Amino acid sequence: MPHVVAAGSGFRQYTDGAAEFDVEAVTVRRLIAELDRRFPGFGEHVARRMAIAIDGEIHQDADDAPLDADSEVYLIPRIGGG
Numbered sequence: 001m002p003h004v005v006a007a008g009s010g011f012r013q014y015t016d017g018a019a020e021f022d023v024e025a026v027t028v029r030r031l032i033a034e035l036d037r038r039f040p041g042f043g044e045h046v047a048r049r050m051a052i053a054i055d056g057e058i059h060q061d062a063d064d065a066p067l068d069a070d071s072e073v074y075l076i077p078r079i080g081g082g
Contacts, residue, residue, distance in 0.1 A: 002031065002071040010049065010077060014042035023073075028052055028062040031073065050075040 004021045012019070021038075025031035036043025046052075052062040053074040059065050067073065 001069055002067045002073050004031065004035070004073045004075065006050070006075040008050075008077040011042060011045055011075070014039040014045060025067055027067060028054070028059070028065045028073070031067060032063075046075055049078055051078050052076075 001022045001024050004023050006015070006019045006021075015021075021035070023031050023034050025034050032043045032046050034043075035046060052059050052065075053076060054062070054065055054067065054071055056072075058076075
């Protein structure tokens, strides 16, 4: 089951302060849906405001990225700029 670590603090309002989760999912899209099911609003927050790194590699369009049972997923606040 993939292990998820969320960085920063903007998400904690959704998770009652929890920052690490084990989530049963085979793609990032399913992972986000499961996080939203557990913590309403968190999935949308992840989709809009966080970058996703899987096993040390940051993905730009991660929705369909596959996850293995031992994947480590890091949710990182996106850096704005222009």
